[in-house]
Amino acid sequence: MSELTPTFAIVGAVNHGKSSVVSTLAENDQIRISSTPGETVECQRFWLHDLFVFYDTPGFQNAREALPELASAAQASEPLAVFRQFIERHRGEPDFESECLLFRPIVEGAGVLYVVDGSEPVLEIHAAEMEILRLTGQPRLAIINRTSADDHIGDWKRRLGQHFNAVREFNAHHATFADRLELLETLAGIEQSWKPKLARAVAIFREEWEKRIRECAEIIVELLFDALRHEEVAASPEGRTRREALGEELQKRFMASVSARETRAHREIIRLFGHNRVTADATSGPLFDSGLFSDETWRAFGLDEKQLLAAGAFTGAAAGAAVGAKVEIGTGGGFLGAPTAIGTGVGAGIGAAAAFLFGKQRPELKVRVPGLAQKFKIGGSAVRVGPYAAVNFPWILIDRALGTFAYVVNRAHARRDDSVIDSARMKTALDASSLSTAHWTDTQRRDGARLFGIIRKGKAGREQREALRSLIAERLQALSLARIAVD
């Protein structure tokens, strides 16, 4: 590790949320945090290449006793030497064990990040802690965290202002990506020599964020490809009754497979953003009560009839025009564009009718039983369910995935509660922020509908995958900038 690596010791009173701040900064919800005071018993080091290091320290346990011994640092030419002597003097003594541990990174040159709980009153012991930290002479930033509704922030700000280079409010339990970056930028401000490396660290975080958004878009694109092309096939038995029974079985199998695929995608999104205590709604919701194929889901998610009509008619028109143009080419253009115009009209009509008919209702999954041609096929005939042609299906999948994305980017890593994403609630939140698919522009919806059509036909290649990924990544980017209340 280079000598110039900005290093911080995150210190503070016991149970004021140091580990929560660390957890949020490091995007790591596996860091031991509990409401048990003194959970952190040793310094834990975190680092980003050689760009910065921070230490999660045990809290102050005996600050008022330690202060008199350290007071001489105020007059000392090298204040840290006094702290070094303190560590030497009390090595192995249980009374000052925590103080020795938390002073160690500071005497090695670390800056101080003092975390206080703004919902607790300022006590004499806190005054002693602040004074001790002032005596170190190291660059210092105070962070006012808040663990409950009580508000003593005004008092804290007054007191902290006398001892620290900068004071910031930072609610570790509601911090977003932007808050993390702001905090790092503030740290760069308290010591000039740290600025270049911390600026690079901020750039790495931004790049990483962009990367994750692209990766998340890829997860959603893969889900769409798989779900829109999925089919269940089984050899057709003899007899109508047996075929119907098999058809029903395949319908169930289809819904279970697609739901499981959706669950996997949501789990991957959650994992991508480093959350280990969050479960996707899809994982827990019963298939037909609140799951992907429930009527409730189909009512709440996706586009409304009008929007489906516009997108459906457009893609239908495009397909119809293409067929018309082919007829025209075939006939050497002898009909002066009439086939193209007719094709456009018919296509638009079919697209609009499909959108109108299926709109917000969940259309039945079709069972395809073998026809006359298939009966004579070598190798036997098959009963098939899927691909699912419902026009709203891909939009519902996207909305649900956007909900999971919005949840994980807005949930702080300091939280230690296990939670299940309520997708219906997230949809309401997305609508409130105008970020659900229903709020996409007409062009975005048409592009989406066109791409879904190509995917369904099995003709999508790398180009279409890239186009869909860009479209979704752009929406995720917009979503990541919005602050959405997740609970």
Add this chain to the structure above:
Amino acid sequence: MRRAESWTIADILDFEYLLTADSAGDDDATRTRDRAIFEQKIAPEFGVADGGERRQVFRRWLEARREASGSDLPGAHFVAGWQTLLTFATLTGLVLGISVTAGLLHYRGKEPVNVAWFFAATVGVQWVILIAAFAWWLLRRTTGLLDGFRPLRALMSALTWAFSAGLRRLPGERRDRFRASLATISRHREIYGSLATWPVLVVTQVFGVCFNLGVLGTLLLQVALSDVAFGWQSTLRTSPEEAFHIVATVSVPWSRLPNPHPTFDQVVASRFAYSAGIAPLSQTAMTSWWPFLCYAVAIYGLLVRLFLLAWCLGGLRRSLRGVTFDHHGCNALLRRLTGPVIQAQTGTPALTIPESVPGAAPRRAGESLLLLAEDLAAENDALTTYLSTNLGWKVSKILTVQIDHPSGNASALQEIAASAPQLAGIVIGIPARRAPIKAIALFLQKVSAAGGGAETLIMLLGRHTGETYDPVSDEDYGHWKNFNAIHGLHLGIEKWRPA
């Protein structure tokens, strides 16, 4: 400079197979294993991986995983299957070429071998197939017609069949993974493009090349070792001039080579008619056709096939080079390899909490001393009443103490020591939300020591609201009980219960 990493289909199959296996495995174990691979085998060579180095990084990972997994991966089975198909295509191509040519060159001196039929059966059929294939591709690309007609997919199934012969011996789970990895590259055109198509096309072109070699070899052998005569015939009134013109046009590509085609006189002299028989035909003219036929097969058959084979191999190579390794499985692997952005020191110890110890001896009624933390109100009727009603302790005096400053309570400790013999208990009122820290433990130990035989009791209080206190949460109560155990205080702990 880092060397370019080349991937084969076998590599990609193995890679997908291992990714599929990992996605079903234990997350933590997979992350730890991949991180170790990165640190030991990748980082020393490449440093921190970024998108541009994915091919190399994943290649190293694959090598490391292959070493650990042994040899039973789908890539080897695929190569074996493909080689089987190539061998099959080579043999059937040669056998078909030889048989077709041997059949066509059947000559017993009564009628010459029909040049036009020979040309049509050896070169013409190939061109018909090629043109039909191109038309099919064009139709599929531009219209929805012929979507269901997929000869390449049928050939792909043959390839799968060839390579699944080896799979049948494997346990079901592994066999499924093998098939999943093959399906990934054949079905996911949006990820792997036409990668799965090229090996099948290579097989067809190898067949074509071998067919032409068979034809050419048999033709040359027949010409060298037996007596073969060629002629042309037509029911139509085709003039020898027209026939010569066609032959000269066909042989334009090799016109600079020796004996590119029969001369006009030879064409005239080799026209066969059943009514006249073979006798009037010139022997020289009839044998002058074979170089033309050899050239035709070599150029229109073999050379075209070689070109297509090279194009297919080039396409395969281009497809392999075009793989971007950016689907989710790859992204997840890269994250596992390079680790989290911020790394954390592991193995830090957790706080150990001993078993709770029983509180003090059974309580006796009497006088008590109430010590209140300095952040609590000094006058407290509610608390004194509570102690009297619930514990039978009459509060004789209330002292304010600095509970987090063990050495800062000298006068209070003196007073405790002085009044201890008359006391039934000493109550220390502490806001339950205060963090129970070492300093408080030291203070409590001092109080306990000063109190002698009097019972020392921690009275936890909720938030002060008006004349009374809020109830104490079970969570806070639990923390103080743990604190009592951690520091071996053996004190009684009571929590405020509103009336």
